[in-house]
Each structure stands twice: as C-alpha cells, then as structure tokens.
Amino acid sequence: MKHIKIGLLGLGNIGKGVWNIVENNKDKVENYLGNSLEIKKILVRNIHKNRDINVPEEILTTNPKEIIQDPEIDIIVEVIGGIDTAFEYIKESFQNGKHVVTANKAVIATHGDILHKLAKASGVSLRYEASVGGGIPIINTLTQSLSANKFDEIVGIINGTTNYILTQMSDFGMDFNEALKLAQEKGYAEADPTSDIEGEDAAFKLSILISEAFGIRISPKDIPREGITKISKKDIEYASQLGYKIKLFATAKKDENNFKFYVHPTLIPINHPLASVSNEFNALFIRGNAVGELMLYGKGAGSMPTGSAVVGDILEIGKLIETDYKAQSTDSFKETDLNIIGEGIGQYYIHTEVIDEPGVLGKIASTFSRYDISLKSVVQRARGNHFVPLIFITHEVDRSQLDKALEEIKSNGLVNEIASILRVENL
Known part of the structure; x- marks a missing residue:
C-alpha cells in the first residue's frame, strides 16, 4: 500500500x-x-x-x-x-x-x-x-457529469453570508445591521464582511463558473456587481407583497447572441425553488441544452x-498518482459567437422616496416614458408624511438607459431618495 x-x-x-x-x-x-x-x-x-x-x-x-x-x-x-x-x-x-x-x-x-x-x-x-x-460538487458537475452540454444559464446563490443576512431580514424582520451582527456572532460573517456584503466574493466565484461552463474568461473586476447593504426591511416587505423574495444572485446567461453576467440583489418569484434557499445554504440553478433544468443545493461554507x-x-x-498521468489541456470550448455585454437589459425594482404632493407620479412616469422605459407595476404607499415610498417595477430596459432616467428624476427636486434598485427575474 x-x-x-x-x-x-x-x-x-x-x-x-x-x-x-x-x-x-x-x-x-x-x-x-x-x-x-x-x-x-x-x-x-x-x-x-x-x-x-x-x-x-x-x-x-x-x-x-x-x-x-x-x-x-x-x-x-x-x-x-x-x-x-x-x-x-x-x-x-x-x-x-x-x-x-x-x-x-x-x-x-x-x-x-x-x-x-x-x-x-x-x-x-x-x-x-x-x-x-x-461542499456542493459544482465544478465537477459542470466539467464532468454535464460535460456534453452547452449551457444556456447558470444562476444562483453562491454566498452564504449574504443569504443568511437576507433570511434573517425576511423571516424575522431584522434590519440589515441587526442581521449582519447576528451573522458575525454565528461565524457566518467575517469581522470585516466587506467582500461578502458588497458582492466581491460572489463575483470571484461567478468568474470561475463562467470559465468552467462557457469557456469565457471574465475577470472578477469586470463583472458588474452590487451588494446588499442598501436593502431595507421595507424592500423585503414590498417584495413579499408583490410575490417575490430578495436574494443576492450571481447570474450568467445566454440571451440570443448576447452573454450577460452580473452579481446583483434580485427579486425572484416566491414559488421558485431558489426562493426557499435559506440561511448559509447555497444553490445553483443550471439550464443545459441536453440535461434541461436542474438545481444543486447544499451548505456553501463551513x-x-x-x-x-x-x-x-x-x-x-x-x-x-500511480498512473501515467499527464495534465490535460485547459483550452476550453468557447462561445465565440456571443457578444460579451455584462449586465445588459432586464427588469428592475426601483424604490423611491418622493414628496407627498399631487402630480409627482405623473411627472416621474413621463420622464420614464421619454427614455422609452415602460412600467409593469407602480405601488404608492401610505400618505401623510412629507416623503412617501413609490415603488416601480419596469419592463425590460437597458441598465444604462435606466440610470440616465433616474438621474433626471433625481434632479427634478421631487425625489428625496432612490433607496434601492434591484433586478427582477421571472425564472
């Protein structure tokens, strides 16, 4: 032996x-x-x-x-x-x-x-x-068990710290700072949690997944990312009322000839399997042209x-070790016909705090219209304060176009704050 x-x-x-x-x-x-x-x-x-x-x-x-x-x-x-x-x-x-x-x-x-x-x-x-x-066998599944597949989509929860925090906010009504403190006490968050809560950790992991599944090298620095620090208890509540949960998603997907990738807090339908992934658990939803849809689930840390x-x-x-092992070529199949576009187009949830006076909604909606942004849902919450929440869910829009519209909306003096911008995925 x-x-x-x-x-x-x-x-x-x-x-x-x-x-x-x-x-x-x-x-x-x-x-x-x-x-x-x-x-x-x-x-x-x-x-x-x-x-x-x-x-x-x-x-x-x-x-x-x-x-x-x-x-x-x-x-x-x-x-x-x-x-x-x-x-x-x-x-x-x-x-x-x-x-x-x-x-x-x-x-x-x-x-x-x-x-x-x-x-x-x-x-x-x-x-x-x-x-x-x-402990989830993600890399081996992509490169061995599913090696005959061309992948259309990989999306999931690949950071246990942020998922634990969002679970505490969703299930127990904690605010962000309370949930972060508990995560640190439980050992799920570092003393300096920046890499996790700002999405850097997930971007590192997504870069690896893109390389393994699509054969495309994307530097973590080039992955559009946003963390969870701006998510409030109100966002959790509004998302629930609209039939969604909020998760920090790492996403890579082919959309016709475009290749999109990003790390972003995302609203997903409450009945989707990924919505039930709680605490420090991770899960990855995969769609391949041969295997169809599958999900890998387990503890993502520890x-x-x-x-x-x-x-x-x-x-x-x-x-x-005792074979005539020779290192294999690492030249991966590459989707050479894809346009590498980063975040691209998508639906967005926008939480604004606006002046409580007549005509504000109409002026904001008109601004969106000038930028060819159509709205799927508008929710206006309780009146009586000087500022009130106004929630929008858009139809698909290019993020750069949305940012331009929001800059104009902020400059008109009617909006006190754009509290959060989250993606919406109807998987």
Whole structure:
C-alpha cells in the first residue's frame, strides 16, 4: 500500500475540516484509493497557539519551504486564502512537481489561466472544487457529469453570508445591521464582511463558473456587481407583497447572441425553488441544452462541508498518482459567437422616496416614458408624511438607459431618495 503524503498550507476553518476528515475517515479513504493518506506537515503562523483540534505539534511549521520543497510530499493543499502569497505558494509547488488542491476562489478567479498553464507545464494537477459552493460538487458537475452540454444559464446563490443576512431580514424582520451582527456572532460573517456584503466574493466565484461552463474568461473586476447593504426591511416587505423574495444572485446567461453576467440583489418569484434557499445554504440553478433544468443545493461554507470538497479533490488526484498521468489541456470550448455585454437589459425594482404632493407620479412616469422605459407595476404607499415610498417595477430596459432616467428624476427636486434598485427575474 502506497502512503500518499500531503502538505497542508493553513490550519484555519477549512484546514481543520481537512484534518478531521482525513483522520476520522481513514478506512473509507483507504478502501476508495487502495492507498493511505497522511498529512505530513502543516503550515501555521504560530506553532504554540491553542487550537480546538488535536494535531501533533511536531508536524507544524512556520516555514513553507519545509512543505513545498519536501520530496516526500505528493499533494499540496492551499487553504490560507488571499491572492498574492497563495499564488506564489501554488506556483512554487508546481515547480517542485507537486499536485495542488485549493479552496481559494480569489486566486483561481484572478490567476486561474496562469496556474493552469503552469500545472500543465509541470505535468501535475490543479483542482479547486471547494472554491465555489463549499461542499456542493459544482465544478465537477459542470466539467464532468454535464460535460456534453452547452449551457444556456447558470444562476444562483453562491454566498452564504449574504443569504443568511437576507433570511434573517425576511423571516424575522431584522434590519440589515441587526442581521449582519447576528451573522458575525454565528461565524457566518467575517469581522470585516466587506467582500461578502458588497458582492466581491460572489463575483470571484461567478468568474470561475463562467470559465468552467462557457469557456469565457471574465475577470472578477469586470463583472458588474452590487451588494446588499442598501436593502431595507421595507424592500423585503414590498417584495413579499408583490410575490417575490430578495436574494443576492450571481447570474450568467445566454440571451440570443448576447452573454450577460452580473452579481446583483434580485427579486425572484416566491414559488421558485431558489426562493426557499435559506440561511448559509447555497444553490445553483443550471439550464443545459441536453440535461434541461436542474438545481444543486447544499451548505456553501463551513469547516466540514468545504473540507469535504477539498478531500474529494485529494482523492481524485490520489487515484492518478500511480498512473501515467499527464495534465490535460485547459483550452476550453468557447462561445465565440456571443457578444460579451455584462449586465445588459432586464427588469428592475426601483424604490423611491418622493414628496407627498399631487402630480409627482405623473411627472416621474413621463420622464420614464421619454427614455422609452415602460412600467409593469407602480405601488404608492401610505400618505401623510412629507416623503412617501413609490415603488416601480419596469419592463425590460437597458441598465444604462435606466440610470440616465433616474438621474433626471433625481434632479427634478421631487425625489428625496432612490433607496434601492434591484433586478427582477421571472425564472
């Protein structure tokens, strides 16, 4: 029996999950591989730190070279996060002939092309199932189980922090700050939650999904995105009254010859399966030309679910180690006939606070009309205050055209605030 040895870079939340799974499921692993797994060395910042995990201190190190340059180690598992340092560690691992597994969506979304080429040049494997969706097998489903499909649409909830916050606002009437504080107390949000609540985390993941499903490389920086910080309890209430729930959606879809992609808070029909995805759970709705419609669902974060995906990648590499493995070409099929347009056209929910006086609705509607924007619904709420909420849902409109109309509406002195602009999807 061969002993496949692993170097683990990082012993945070995900690293602990990897350790626990490898240690506690040894019989299952050996039965599957016909070989054993051993975590030989672990990179940490502080060897003597008290940890809620039973790891022998002698296998801990603060020197990455002890792991990356160790000729006995077959697989490097990178779970330190971040971009620059992780990129250098992965690159050095390839140069030393190591296979690499990572859960790092930021480094894959930013430097995936380079890393794939380096892995191929070194004849080793790069795997990153855990980078999107935690324990949900999204990458393998797209690239293996559904590899015969051309995809028309991938849309879903791929950030557990924002979904947890929106669930608390929807189900328990919390405002945004209350829900965020609870998410931090529960460990679902970081002390600095900016990347999650501003949509950056979802943009990293969507960039990876677009590459895997459509063969199109879109930098995370080029993905139109908006976070959830402007969503109020009133928006949640109004959406419910209109038959919708609000979710932070990551979307990539073909629309005739156009390819649209964005991360945006979105109203979806309350009876759609994605509307029932709550708390830290993630879900991805996929439409392929062969498989039709399907949905993947599960925990999108957490030590054990994400660790499970990492160990799954380790096992797949383990099966290849004793074969004549050669890294496969990473040149993906590309939808060359598509216009890459970003957010494009869509329906929008617009929550305004306007002066409570006669004629305001007519003047705003006239402005929309001048910009060829037609309205599907208009809802005016209780009168009696100096400012009152006025809610619009548009028919399909180009976002840039909508922004021009709203700029004119804001300048006419009748609107105190445009509180939120959310997309509307009737999936």
